[in-house]
Each structure stands twice: as structure tokens, then as C-alpha cells.
Amino acid sequence: MLKHIILDALLFISVIICPWWVTVILAVGILYHLRFFNELVLFGLMMDILYGNFTSNLHPLDYKFTIFFIVLLLSSFLIKKRLKFYSK
Secondary structure (H helix, E strand, O other), rough: HHHHHHHHHHHHHHHHHHHHHHHHHHHHHHHHOOOOOOOOHHHHHHHHHOOOOOOOOHHHHHHHHHHHHHHHHHHHHHHHOOOOOOOO
């Protein structure tokens, strides 16, 4: 649990300080390191708010980080089941 909180704080600091591509790489690493990392969607929303340029209407591409992290989270559940060396 403490490891989970520390990695959450590290990713939060990365969203604020680092470029978007560093945060995405770190998020993917944390996603496959932890068993459940559902907060990833909230970090995607935070990245969309910081780095996105929203239009006046709600266009789906305005939330590209959120959509990417949702797809990544759902695919990680499938990939983790198929990996032999992932024993968690």
C-alpha cells in the first residue's frame, strides 16, 4: 500500500513537472508493475487538462490522454493474464 502511494505521488509530480512523453512512459511502467492502477484514468484526465487544447464543443479527441490510458488499462488486464512471468 505504501508503494502504491509513493508511485501515485511520483506520477503526480511527473504530470506537473515532466514533459508528457516522460509521464506516459512512467505510467506504462507503473501500470505493469502494480496489480491494480485504476488511478491512471485520473492522471490521464489531469494531463488532458494541462496539455490539451479544448474546443468549445466536447470533441472526443480533446481527451486523448484519458482515452489512451483507458485503453491501456483495459489491455493491461488482458496482457497480464497471458504473461507467464507475471505471477501477481
